[in-house]
Amino acid sequence: MSDAESRHTELMAQARRHLIRYLGGEFPDILIERAAGSYVYDDRGRRILDFTSGQMCSTLGHNHPAVVDAIRRSSGRAFHLFSGLLSPEVVELGRQLTALLPPSLAKVIFLNTGSESTEVAIRMAKLATGRWEVAALAGSFHGFTGTAVGATYTVGRRGFGPPVPGNFAIPAPNAYRCPVRHCRDACDLTCLETGFEMLDAQSAGALAACVAEPILSTGGVVVPPPGYFPRLKTLCEARGMLLVLDEAQTAFGRVGANFAFEQDGAVPDLLALSKTLGGGLPLAATVTTDAIEAACHEAHFVHVTSHVSDPLPAAVGLAVLEVLAREHLAERAAVMGKRLEAGLRALQERYEVIGDVRGRGLLWGVELVRDRASRQPNAELGARITRRCLELGLSMNITSLPRLASVWRIAPPLTVSEAELDEGLAILDRALREGLTGR
Numbered sequence: 001m002s003d004a005e006s007r008h009t010e011l012m013a014q015a016r017r018h019l020i021r022y023l024g025g026e027f028p029d030i031l032i033e034r035a036a037g038s039y040v041y042d043d044r045g046r047r048i049l050d051f052t053s054g055q056m057c058s059t060l061g062h063n064h065p066a067v068v069d070a071i072r073r074s075s076g077r078a079f080h081l082f083s084g085l086l087s088p089e090v091v092e093l094g095r096q097l098t099a100l101l102p103p104s105l106a107k108v109i110f111l112n113t114g115s116e117s118t119e120v121a122i123r124m125a126k127l128a129t130g131r132w133e134v135a136a137l138a139g140s141f142h143g144f145t146g147t148a149v150g151a152t153y154t155v156g157r158r159g160f161g162p163p164v165p166g167n168f169a170i171p172a173p174n175a176y177r178c179p180v181r182h183c184r185d186a187c188d189l190t191c192l193e194t195g196f197e198m199l200d201a202q203s204a205g206a207l208a209a210c211v212a213e214p215i216l217s218t219g220g221v222v223v224p225p226p227g228y229f230p231r232l233k234t235l236c237e238a239r240g241m242l243l244v245l246d247e248a249q250t251a252f253g254r255v256g257a258n259f260a261f262e263q264d265g266a267v268p269d270l271l272a273l274s275k276t277l278g279g280g281l282p283l284a285a286t287v288t289t290d291a292i293e294a295a296c297h298e299a300h301f302v303h304v305t306s307h308v309s310d311p312l313p314a315a316v317g318l319a320v321l322e323v324l325a326r327e328h329l330a331e332r333a334a335v336m337g338k339r340l341e342a343g344l345r346a347l348q349e350r351y352e353v354i355g356d357v358r359g360r361g362l363l364w365g366v367e368l369v370r371d372r373a374s375r376q377p378n379a380e381l382g383a384r385i386t387r388r389c390l391e392l393g394l395s396m397n398i399t400s401l402p403r404l405a406s407v408w409r410i411a412p413p414l415t416v417s418e419a420e421l422d423e424g425l426a427i428l429d430r431a432l433r434e435g436l437t438g439r
Contacts, residue, residue, distance in 0.1 A: 008043050024155075028390070035062030038413055038420045040395065048390070049424050051412045052397045056217070056249050058280040060323055061413040067279040070319035071312065079312035083304050087311035093318050097285065100258050100321075102267050107293040108285050110309050110317075114248035114274035115143025117284040118211065120303050121270040122147045124288060125209035125242040128295040132166045135199050135210040135241075138179065139172040139219025142211060142246050142272075151211050154218050154399075168202055170195025172216055173224045176356045176367060177375070187225040196235050209270075210236050211244040214260035218399050220407040221365025223358050229266035242269040242292070248284075249363065252276040253324055253414050256334030256361035263360070279320045283313040329414040333361040336416060340364060343425040344410070351432050353378055362416070365399075366408040379406040385428075385435040394427040 001009070008031060015027055031043045038061055040048050053059055060067060074089070081087060094108050111117050126132050136142065136151035143149060149156050150164035157163065171179035171191035182190045199207070210232065216222040229245075236243045245268035250260035254276055257263050261271075269292060274284035307313075324330065337360065344366055348354040355369035370376040386398045386408070397409045412421065 004043065011043075030390075037061040037063075038416050046393065048393050048395050049412075049420060049427070050395045051410050051424050052395055053411050053413045054280055055275070056411055057275040057278060059252060059254060059276045059329075059414050060279050060320060061415040062280065064279060064319075064323065064415070066319040066323050067281070067316055070315045071281075074312040074315035077311070080307070080310050083306070083308045086309060087314065089311045089314035089318060090309045093314045093321075096318065096321050097273075098287065101271070101287060104267060104289050105271055105287045106290050108287045109303065110314060111274075111284040111286065112282045112305065112307050112313075113143070113284050114246070114272065115145040115148045116305070117248070117272040117274050117286045118142040118148040118151070118244070118246050119145045120286040121244045121246075121272045121288070122151065122209060122211060123303065124286070124292060124296050124301065125244060125270060127299045127301055128292045129208045129240065129242060131206040131208035131240075133168065133203055133206045133208055134166060135168045135170050135195075135207070137172040137212050137216060137219075138169040139174070139216045139222060140169075140211070140213060140246075141216075141218035142213075166204075166206065168199050170199060170210075172219060172222055173228055174216075174220070174222045175225065176358070187228070189225070189228060189231055192228065192231060192235070200239075207239050207241045209242045209244050211246060211272075213246050213248075214250045214264055215255065215360065215363060217249045217363065217409060220367065220399055221359055221363065221409055223360060224264070227265075229261065229264040233266040233268075244268060244270045244272065246272045247276075248272065248274045249276065249411075252320065253330035253333050254361055254363050254411070256337060257330055258324075260360075277317050277320060278313060279316050281313050281316050282307075283317050324414075327415070330361075333414045336414075336418070336421065337361040337364075339418060340410070340412070340421055340425075343421065347425070347429060347432065350429075351436065353381060353432070353436065359410075362412055362414060364410045366410065368406045368408070377406045381435060382406040382408065385431045388431040388435060389427055392427045392431060394424050394431075396428075 032040045033043045034041050040050050138153045141154045142151045144156050150167040153169050173187045173191050175185050175187040180191050233243050251273050271287040277283050344357045348357050353368050355372050356367040358365050368378040368382040370378045382398050389396055399407050
């Protein structure tokens with residue numbers, strides 16, 4: 001055994017000995033030593049194409065020079081302050097971020113993670129309305145902190161005791177697997193209307209907010225149909241509820257626009273941002289209106305963490321916004337997304353096990369089935385081919401929801417090249433062929 005292999009074996013043994021398993025399974029036998037652009041590099045010298053953009057965060061690719069430079073410059077000045085103090089970077093990021101948004105979304109707080117941004121949005125909605133009931137879509141993922149996990153219906157609910165009271169699920173608009181067994185491949189919003197009828201029946205009269213992802217990513221890359229969000233906002237307004245949109249994975253170019261809600265036709269009352277704002281560093285934000293901010297302030301809103309409004313991640317956020325604008329990455333994502341979609345649909349024509357392909361921009365889901373007639377999920381095949389892809393040099397994420405779906409979530413960085421897209425599609429093609437034929 002070589003020295004490098006001995007070192008790898010020892011490190012993996014130490015990982016198993018000391019690290020808490022947080023993935024629901026064992027850690028893969030792989031150690032990443034560095035990353036750059038669309039690739040990560042392991043300690044055995046392998047180059048792996050990353051179609052997950054890290055944890056959906058490295059939308060500029062790994063270690064983008066502008067992000068590295070922002071970290072270097074900020075480290076020479078200040079990277080952490082007392083939470084009650086502001087830095088020029090935080091103020092400027094607030095100005096630039098809100099300038100990208102509709103005029104109604106004028107006030108922002110800078111945080112750490114997506115869980116925290118949703119947490120703050122829901123807390124502010126409750127405080128501003130004086131109510132405490134929250135609706136979210138079945139299949140949603142909004143985080144693991146106390147309030148956010150109460151509105152999460154994919155993972156993290158079982159075995160941890162009762163969630164925050166007052167949380168309700170409404171059916172997700174999955175046209176491929178209609179939750180109310182009404183539609184097939186064309187959602188007519190019956191799920192939404194029925195969901196709110198059920199919500200009214202269960203409510204104690206204290207409806208505060210509805211929180212939703214523009215595309216349910218962890219829930220299987222479910223894309224709501226046109227008209228869904230305007231109708232959702234109308235239903236919320238009729239009940240005095242605030243609309244919270246969680247754009248952790250869809251903002252800042254990912255779907256071919258700065259924000260997915262621009263494509264969906266409904267401006268939220270509160271907007272939760274994270275992942276795609278930080279260029280791979282922990283940075284999140286909650287944005288809301290002047291009126292909601294004022295109401296919360298009058299009600300003594302407090303949300304102080306050790307790293308609220310830190311200057312270093314704010315400097316990185318400014319770099320991310322600058323690169324997005326300079327390199328026209330939202331427009332690029334729309335163009336490159338069409339190339340990716342064409343490649344995925346070509347694979348769908350070739351392989352019966354691909355039941356559905358759906359997405360926007362550079363966020364796509366590929367749903368695996370045993371056959372297209374029954375649409376029975378094929379989680380075992382999906383897991384096996386995902387492992388084979390990694391062996392061949394392609395990192396992908398699969399979301400397997402019990403009883404519902406087994407879906408590849410494909411989200412390369414916005415800086416991905418045509419050659420890299422073609423490389424990833426070729427690896428996926430080979431892994432599918434080998435997984436189905438054994439050769």
